[in-house]
Amino acid sequence: MEIINNASLKQLNTFGVDASAKHLTEIHNLEDIEALLEWKAQNDLPCLLLGGGSNLLFKNDYQGLVAKICLAGKDIAEEDNDFTYVSVAGGENWHDFVRWTVEQDIAGLENLSLIPGTVGAAPIQNIGAYGVELADHFQSLQAVDLETGNIHEFDLLHCQFGYRESFFKSQTLDKLLITSVTFALPKKPNWKMDYAGVREVLEGVEPSAKLISDAIISLRMSKLPDPAKIGNGGSFFKNPVLSLDDWEAIKANHPNIPGYPQNAVLAGGTELANGAMKTSAAWLIDSCGWKGHRKGDAGVSDMHALVIVNHANATGAELWAVAQEIMASVEDKFGVLLEAEPRVVL
Numbered sequence: 001m002e003i004i005n006n007a008s009l010k011q012l013n014t015f016g017v018d019a020s021a022k023h024l025t026e027i028h029n030l031e032d033i034e035a036l037l038e039w040k041a042q043n044d045l046p047c048l049l050l051g052g053g054s055n056l057l058f059k060n061d062y063q064g065l066v067a068k069i070c071l072a073g074k075d076i077a078e079e080d081n082d083f084t085y086v087s088v089a090g091g092e093n094w095h096d097f098v099r100w101t102v103e104q105d106i107a108g109l110e111n112l113s114l115i116p117g118t119v120g121a122a123p124i125q126n127i128g129a130y131g132v133e134l135a136d137h138f139q140s141l142q143a144v145d146l147e148t149g150n151i152h153e154f155d156l157l158h159c160q161f162g163y164r165e166s167f168f169k170s171q172t173l174d175k176l177l178i179t180s181v182t183f184a185l186p187k188k189p190n191w192k193m194d195y196a197g198v199r200e201v202l203e204g205v206e207p208s209a210k211l212i213s214d215a216i217i218s219l220r221m222s223k224l225p226d227p228a229k230i231g232n233g234g235s236f237f238k239n240p241v242l243s244l245d246d247w248e249a250i251k252a253n254h255p256n257i258p259g260y261p262q263n264a265v266l267a268g269g270t271e272l273a274n275g276a277m278k279t280s281a282a283w284l285i286d287s288c289g290w291k292g293h294r295k296g297d298a299g300v301s302d303m304h305a306l307v308i309v310n311h312a313n314a315t316g317a318e319l320w321a322v323a324q325e326i327m328a329s330v331e332d333k334f335g336v337l338l339e340a341e342p343r344v345v346l
């Protein structure tokens, strides 16, 4: 395991923040994982697991070891009458993996096309888009405990997936390294295509995983700024889930607020007696006039109010300051507390 000292992370995070890591290494195989365990036992420094850096905001330089997960390999592990079971290593690129399934006419993941990052990070926040989330097709994952070296297998129940949440995000960050994920992909597809931009492309055409994936890719490219052109981390805030009472109180003053009925359980397990409503964080932020805002090199995309952008040389602290101003203004106007979706590394 080669270690680089004082390494720049600029190319390793999609915000393009020029933070540095005291130490940086890459994990390619089992020997590297063993070396990482040894390094952790010998050094009293923190260790951060890094995939594609598309859901991390480095607020400062990182005073420990950043371990970039590069584990590779994917395989059709098994098939039965109902499912194709596909196993894929944690360091594989998520979108390339989705396209690999699509090219083989294996359905299930097509709506999750073009989400940046790696397979190993995908369960951390139960990635989702266009009516599908990872949990819908998840079978199991394997992870190494970085304290003990033990290998654990997690099934669906143990992952505690929720809306952009999981057991790993809430309990085990940097403690468990996800080495591989197995998906159960249905032989009888349940297409989700009731979205403007997807519906039209597929009108009068027999749907296929590839057609839907292609439509989702065009849709995403038209709606979201490309991190290769302008630094960003996709949606910066989760869509808030409100009690029905709170939602109705806001609606009385803001009749256009969108609402999508939810199961009456908030993240964290709080049950709401009268039901719950998810609203749109983008709508709340746009209503406060943030779209296109710019302060120095930190700002809000003019394509999408949920996306905080780095025009060139903004620091993580400057981007986080914009996020905090947005949160304060939304709370002030609507009484709603926004929650950041990316991990903010202090």
Ligand SMILES: Cc1cc2nc3c(=O)[nH]c(=O)nc-3n(C[C@H](O)[C@H](O)[C@H](O)COP(=O)(O)OP(=O)(O)OC[C@H]3O[C@@H](n4cnc5c(N)ncnc54)[C@H](O)[C@@H]3O)c2cc1C
Pocket: 014, 048, 049, 050, 051, 052, 053, 054, 055, 056, 069, 090, 091, 115, 116, 117, 118, 119, 120, 121, 122, 123, 124, 125, 126, 127, 128, 129, 173, 174, 176, 177, 178, 179, 224, 225, 226, 227, 232, 233, 234, 235, 343
């Ligand atoms: C333009 C853009 C669009 C996006 N669109 C979506 C979207 O539609 N839906 C959605 O859900 N998300 C979206 N995201 C967010 C992001 O792509 C996902 O969260 C993705 O899964 C992050 O993967 P990553 O490899 O980049 O993770 P990183 O940012 O590198 O890491 C994220 C977290 O996972 C941990 N981690 C990484 N790898 C491992 C591993 N192998 N084992 C254990 N922990 C690990 C890290 O420590 C960190 O806590 C978008 C981001 C961008 C930039």
